[in-house]
Amino acid sequence: MLVLPYLEFFKCLKQCDPRYKCLPSEEDWKFATKIFDKLETFFSVTELFLGTQYPTSNIYFPKVSEIRLALRSWQTSTCDVIQGMATNMVLKFDKYWGLINGLMAIGIVLDPRYKMTLLNYFFLLMYEEDAPKELEKVTKLCQSLVNEIKQGIKLIRV
Secondary structure: OOOHHHHHHHHHHHHHOOOOOOOOOHHHHHHHHHHHHHHHHHHHHHHHHHOOOOOOHHHHHHHHHHHHHHHHHHOOOOOHHHHHHHHHHHHHHHHHHHHHHHHHHHHHHHOOOOOOHHHHHHHHHHHHHHHHHHHHHHHHHHHHHHHHHHHHHHHHHO
């Protein structure tokens, strides 16, 4: 966070300029630090996705999964503001997660380094007891794609 390194400057400013009346309290600085720590995850992932090193699809899934897990942990924060912020973010995240989850999972399955191992790891963390059901959805999606490819190959041969 750009302002946190200037904490001491703000304290001096109050002493040097009598017109300066808006010095944040210690609690304000602590709260800013908490929020910064939470949002740093989003910053690093956004930087990766929008940076000059265009990531491939197999990079997206673990990073988006990390965000989903972070949001879940924020919902149990002792700070009401962070809980509320996380709850609102989870609602929006889940709306889009449902649309892209299968597509990102396919990218991981097709990556020879990961196959189903990474899906098993993240799905267990994210879905807990529902993980087998979610993994089955991905397996069915993969099988459906294989069947479509087989059909396409048959049409080409004819």
